[in-house]
Amino acid sequence: MSGAPLPRSLERLIEALSRLPGVGPRTAERLAFHILRTPLADAQALAGAISTMREQTRPCEICGHVADEVRCRICTDDSRDASLLCVVEEPLDLIAIERTGAFRGRYHVLNGALSPMSGVGPGELRMRELFERVDAAAAAGSPIREVIIATNPSPEGDVTLLYLQERLGTKVASITSMARGLPFGADLQYADAVTILRSLEERRGVES
Ligand SMILES: [Zn+2]
Incomplete structure:
Protein backbone atom coordinates (compact mmCIF):
# COMPACT_ATOMS: atom_id res chain seq x y z
CA MET A 1 0.00 0.00 0.00
CA SER A 2 1.44 3.39 -0.93
CA GLY A 3 0.70 6.74 0.69
CA ALA A 4 1.58 8.42 3.97
CA PRO A 5 3.73 6.30 6.28
CA LEU A 6 1.47 5.07 9.07
CA PRO A 7 2.16 3.16 12.29
CA ARG A 8 2.60 -0.50 11.42
CA SER A 9 -0.29 -1.55 13.69
CA LEU A 10 -2.64 0.83 11.91
CA GLU A 11 -1.41 -0.38 8.52
CA ARG A 12 -2.10 -3.97 9.56
CA LEU A 13 -5.69 -3.12 10.50
CA ILE A 14 -6.26 -1.23 7.24
CA GLU A 15 -4.86 -4.17 5.32
CA ALA A 16 -7.14 -6.62 7.18
CA LEU A 17 -10.24 -4.45 6.71
CA SER A 18 -9.55 -3.95 3.00
CA ARG A 19 -9.84 -7.71 2.52
CA LEU A 20 -13.53 -7.57 3.52
CA PRO A 21 -16.05 -7.74 0.68
CA GLY A 22 -17.09 -4.35 -0.61
CA VAL A 23 -14.39 -2.54 1.37
CA GLY A 24 -11.77 -0.82 -0.77
CA PRO A 25 -8.51 0.68 0.57
CA ARG A 26 -10.04 4.12 1.15
CA THR A 27 -13.00 2.75 3.09
CA ALA A 28 -10.61 0.56 5.07
CA GLU A 29 -8.63 3.68 6.02
CA ARG A 30 -11.76 5.49 7.13
CA LEU A 31 -12.93 2.51 9.19
CA ALA A 32 -9.50 2.11 10.81
CA PHE A 33 -9.38 5.79 11.78
CA HIS A 34 -12.93 5.56 13.07
CA ILE A 35 -11.91 2.65 15.30
CA LEU A 36 -8.81 4.61 16.36
CA ARG A 37 -11.02 7.42 17.65
CA THR A 38 -13.60 5.24 19.45
CA PRO A 39 -13.19 4.56 23.18
CA LEU A 40 -10.79 1.67 23.84
CA ALA A 41 -13.60 -0.38 25.43
CA ASP A 42 -15.69 -0.16 22.25
CA ALA A 43 -12.75 -1.19 20.07
CA GLN A 44 -12.08 -4.12 22.40
CA ALA A 45 -15.76 -5.09 22.33
CA LEU A 46 -15.64 -5.13 18.51
CA ALA A 47 -12.48 -7.26 18.44
CA GLY A 48 -13.98 -9.54 21.10
CA ALA A 49 -17.27 -9.95 19.19
CA ILE A 50 -15.40 -11.03 16.05
CA SER A 51 -13.23 -13.48 17.91
CA THR A 52 -16.08 -14.91 20.04
CA MET A 53 -18.29 -15.33 16.98
CA ARG A 54 -15.56 -17.26 15.17
CA GLU A 55 -14.83 -19.46 18.18
CA GLN A 56 -18.41 -20.22 19.17
CA THR A 57 -20.31 -20.67 15.94
CA ARG A 58 -20.40 -23.85 13.93
CA PRO A 59 -22.64 -25.32 11.25
CA CYS A 60 -25.90 -26.75 12.63
CA GLU A 61 -25.59 -30.54 12.54
CA ILE A 62 -29.00 -30.85 10.87
CA CYS A 63 -29.38 -28.00 8.40
CA GLY A 64 -25.91 -26.47 8.08
CA HIS A 65 -27.03 -22.97 9.08
ZN1 LIG B 1 -30.40 -26.10 11.82
Whole structure:
Protein backbone atom coordinates (compact mmCIF):
# COMPACT_ATOMS: atom_id res chain seq x y z
CA MET A 1 0.00 0.00 0.00
CA SER A 2 1.44 3.39 -0.93
CA GLY A 3 0.70 6.74 0.69
CA ALA A 4 1.58 8.42 3.97
CA PRO A 5 3.73 6.30 6.28
CA LEU A 6 1.47 5.07 9.07
CA PRO A 7 2.16 3.16 12.29
CA ARG A 8 2.60 -0.50 11.42
CA SER A 9 -0.29 -1.55 13.69
CA LEU A 10 -2.64 0.83 11.91
CA GLU A 11 -1.41 -0.38 8.52
CA ARG A 12 -2.10 -3.97 9.56
CA LEU A 13 -5.69 -3.12 10.50
CA ILE A 14 -6.26 -1.23 7.24
CA GLU A 15 -4.86 -4.17 5.32
CA ALA A 16 -7.14 -6.62 7.18
CA LEU A 17 -10.24 -4.45 6.71
CA SER A 18 -9.55 -3.95 3.00
CA ARG A 19 -9.84 -7.71 2.52
CA LEU A 20 -13.53 -7.57 3.52
CA PRO A 21 -16.05 -7.74 0.68
CA GLY A 22 -17.09 -4.35 -0.61
CA VAL A 23 -14.39 -2.54 1.37
CA GLY A 24 -11.77 -0.82 -0.77
CA PRO A 25 -8.51 0.68 0.57
CA ARG A 26 -10.04 4.12 1.15
CA THR A 27 -13.00 2.75 3.09
CA ALA A 28 -10.61 0.56 5.07
CA GLU A 29 -8.63 3.68 6.02
CA ARG A 30 -11.76 5.49 7.13
CA LEU A 31 -12.93 2.51 9.19
CA ALA A 32 -9.50 2.11 10.81
CA PHE A 33 -9.38 5.79 11.78
CA HIS A 34 -12.93 5.56 13.07
CA ILE A 35 -11.91 2.65 15.30
CA LEU A 36 -8.81 4.61 16.36
CA ARG A 37 -11.02 7.42 17.65
CA THR A 38 -13.60 5.24 19.45
CA PRO A 39 -13.19 4.56 23.18
CA LEU A 40 -10.79 1.67 23.84
CA ALA A 41 -13.60 -0.38 25.43
CA ASP A 42 -15.69 -0.16 22.25
CA ALA A 43 -12.75 -1.19 20.07
CA GLN A 44 -12.08 -4.12 22.40
CA ALA A 45 -15.76 -5.09 22.33
CA LEU A 46 -15.64 -5.13 18.51
CA ALA A 47 -12.48 -7.26 18.44
CA GLY A 48 -13.98 -9.54 21.10
CA ALA A 49 -17.27 -9.95 19.19
CA ILE A 50 -15.40 -11.03 16.05
CA SER A 51 -13.23 -13.48 17.91
CA THR A 52 -16.08 -14.91 20.04
CA MET A 53 -18.29 -15.33 16.98
CA ARG A 54 -15.56 -17.26 15.17
CA GLU A 55 -14.83 -19.46 18.18
CA GLN A 56 -18.41 -20.22 19.17
CA THR A 57 -20.31 -20.67 15.94
CA ARG A 58 -20.40 -23.85 13.93
CA PRO A 59 -22.64 -25.32 11.25
CA CYS A 60 -25.90 -26.75 12.63
CA GLU A 61 -25.59 -30.54 12.54
CA ILE A 62 -29.00 -30.85 10.87
CA CYS A 63 -29.38 -28.00 8.40
CA GLY A 64 -25.91 -26.47 8.08
CA HIS A 65 -27.03 -22.97 9.08
CA VAL A 66 -24.83 -21.00 11.47
CA ALA A 67 -25.42 -22.05 15.08
CA ASP A 68 -24.12 -21.34 18.58
CA GLU A 69 -25.07 -24.84 19.69
CA VAL A 70 -24.97 -28.22 17.99
CA ARG A 71 -28.35 -27.39 16.45
CA CYS A 72 -29.54 -24.00 15.23
CA ARG A 73 -32.50 -22.05 16.55
CA ILE A 74 -34.67 -22.99 13.56
CA CYS A 75 -34.06 -26.74 13.85
CA THR A 76 -34.86 -26.65 17.58
CA ASP A 77 -38.06 -24.64 17.11
CA ASP A 78 -40.88 -27.17 17.43
CA SER A 79 -43.44 -24.72 16.04
CA ARG A 80 -41.78 -24.97 12.62
CA ASP A 81 -43.12 -27.45 10.08
CA ALA A 82 -40.54 -30.22 9.68
CA SER A 83 -42.36 -31.66 6.66
CA LEU A 84 -41.63 -28.55 4.59
CA LEU A 85 -38.00 -28.14 3.64
CA CYS A 86 -36.43 -25.18 1.85
CA VAL A 87 -33.05 -25.83 0.24
CA VAL A 88 -30.77 -22.79 -0.08
CA GLU A 89 -27.20 -22.23 -1.25
CA GLU A 90 -25.97 -20.08 1.64
CA PRO A 91 -26.99 -18.99 5.16
CA LEU A 92 -27.48 -15.46 3.78
CA ASP A 93 -30.20 -16.82 1.46
CA LEU A 94 -31.91 -18.39 4.46
CA ILE A 95 -31.75 -15.05 6.27
CA ALA A 96 -33.29 -13.30 3.23
CA ILE A 97 -36.21 -15.76 3.24
CA GLU A 98 -36.62 -15.46 7.02
CA ARG A 99 -36.91 -11.69 6.60
CA THR A 100 -40.25 -12.22 4.83
CA GLY A 101 -41.63 -13.88 7.98
CA ALA A 102 -43.80 -16.04 5.71
CA PHE A 103 -41.94 -19.32 5.72
CA ARG A 104 -42.65 -21.63 8.66
CA GLY A 105 -40.81 -24.74 7.50
CA ARG A 106 -37.20 -25.77 7.98
CA TYR A 107 -34.10 -25.31 5.85
CA HIS A 108 -31.16 -27.13 4.37
CA VAL A 109 -28.04 -25.14 3.51
CA LEU A 110 -25.96 -26.64 0.67
CA ASN A 111 -22.93 -24.35 1.08
CA GLY A 112 -22.93 -23.43 -2.59
CA ALA A 113 -24.27 -24.64 -5.92
CA LEU A 114 -23.12 -27.28 -8.37
CA SER A 115 -20.60 -25.89 -10.82
CA PRO A 116 -19.05 -28.51 -13.09
CA MET A 117 -16.89 -25.78 -14.69
CA SER A 118 -15.33 -24.90 -11.32
CA GLY A 119 -15.07 -28.48 -10.14
CA VAL A 120 -17.88 -28.19 -7.58
CA GLY A 121 -19.67 -31.52 -7.57
CA PRO A 122 -22.22 -33.02 -5.17
CA GLY A 123 -19.38 -34.17 -2.90
CA GLU A 124 -18.28 -30.58 -2.30
CA LEU A 125 -21.76 -29.57 -1.09
CA ARG A 126 -24.01 -30.79 1.73
CA MET A 127 -25.96 -33.04 -0.65
CA ARG A 128 -25.39 -36.34 1.14
CA GLU A 129 -26.68 -34.75 4.38
CA LEU A 130 -29.82 -33.65 2.52
CA PHE A 131 -30.56 -37.09 1.07
CA GLU A 132 -29.91 -38.74 4.43
CA ARG A 133 -32.23 -36.24 6.08
CA VAL A 134 -35.03 -36.97 3.62
CA ASP A 135 -34.53 -40.74 4.05
CA ALA A 136 -34.39 -40.49 7.84
CA ALA A 137 -37.63 -38.48 7.97
CA ALA A 138 -39.39 -41.09 5.81
CA ALA A 139 -38.00 -43.95 7.92
CA ALA A 140 -39.21 -42.23 11.10
CA GLY A 141 -42.76 -42.08 9.69
CA SER A 142 -42.80 -38.29 9.32
CA PRO A 143 -41.81 -37.82 5.68
CA ILE A 144 -40.93 -34.48 4.15
CA ARG A 145 -43.92 -33.63 1.95
CA GLU A 146 -42.46 -30.70 0.05
CA VAL A 147 -38.95 -29.60 -0.82
CA ILE A 148 -38.74 -26.00 -2.02
CA ILE A 149 -35.56 -25.52 -3.99
CA ALA A 150 -34.48 -21.92 -3.49
CA THR A 151 -31.20 -21.91 -5.37
CA ASN A 152 -30.21 -18.69 -7.09
CA PRO A 153 -31.52 -17.93 -10.59
CA SER A 154 -28.13 -18.60 -12.20
CA PRO A 155 -26.66 -21.36 -14.39
CA GLU A 156 -25.21 -23.03 -11.25
CA GLY A 157 -28.51 -22.66 -9.41
CA ASP A 158 -30.37 -24.27 -12.32
CA VAL A 159 -27.94 -27.20 -12.53
CA THR A 160 -28.39 -27.73 -8.79
CA LEU A 161 -32.17 -27.52 -9.13
CA LEU A 162 -32.25 -30.19 -11.84
CA TYR A 163 -29.88 -32.44 -9.94
CA LEU A 164 -32.03 -32.23 -6.80
CA GLN A 165 -35.19 -32.86 -8.80
CA GLU A 166 -33.58 -35.98 -10.24
CA ARG A 167 -32.35 -37.26 -6.90
CA LEU A 168 -35.39 -36.37 -4.77
CA GLY A 169 -38.19 -36.76 -7.32
CA THR A 170 -39.01 -40.31 -6.27
CA LYS A 171 -38.66 -39.64 -2.54
CA VAL A 172 -40.61 -36.45 -1.94
CA ALA A 173 -44.26 -35.90 -2.94
CA SER A 174 -43.74 -32.34 -4.12
CA ILE A 175 -40.64 -30.56 -5.36
CA THR A 176 -41.08 -26.88 -6.08
CA SER A 177 -38.84 -24.04 -7.17
CA MET A 178 -39.08 -20.35 -6.39
CA ALA A 179 -36.24 -19.27 -8.67
CA ARG A 180 -38.58 -18.36 -11.52
CA GLY A 181 -40.02 -15.44 -9.58
CA LEU A 182 -36.61 -13.79 -9.37
CA PRO A 183 -34.89 -12.05 -12.27
CA PHE A 184 -32.13 -14.20 -13.77
CA GLY A 185 -28.78 -13.41 -12.19
CA ALA A 186 -30.37 -11.72 -9.16
CA ASP A 187 -29.05 -13.41 -6.05
CA LEU A 188 -31.66 -14.35 -3.49
CA GLN A 189 -29.74 -12.71 -0.67
CA TYR A 190 -29.93 -9.29 -2.39
CA ALA A 191 -33.60 -9.55 -3.31
CA ASP A 192 -36.11 -7.51 -1.33
CA ALA A 193 -38.59 -9.21 0.98
CA VAL A 194 -41.60 -8.49 -1.26
CA THR A 195 -39.94 -10.15 -4.27
CA ILE A 196 -38.93 -13.18 -2.21
CA LEU A 197 -42.39 -13.43 -0.69
CA ARG A 198 -43.97 -13.37 -4.16
CA SER A 199 -41.67 -16.05 -5.56
CA LEU A 200 -42.32 -18.14 -2.45
CA GLU A 201 -46.09 -17.84 -2.86
CA GLU A 202 -45.92 -18.48 -6.60
CA ARG A 203 -43.52 -21.38 -6.38
CA ARG A 204 -44.11 -24.08 -8.94
CA GLY A 205 -43.54 -27.76 -9.34
CA VAL A 206 -40.26 -28.65 -11.01
CA GLU A 207 -40.72 -30.49 -14.31
CA SER A 208 -38.40 -33.40 -14.78
ZN1 LIG B 1 -30.40 -26.10 11.82
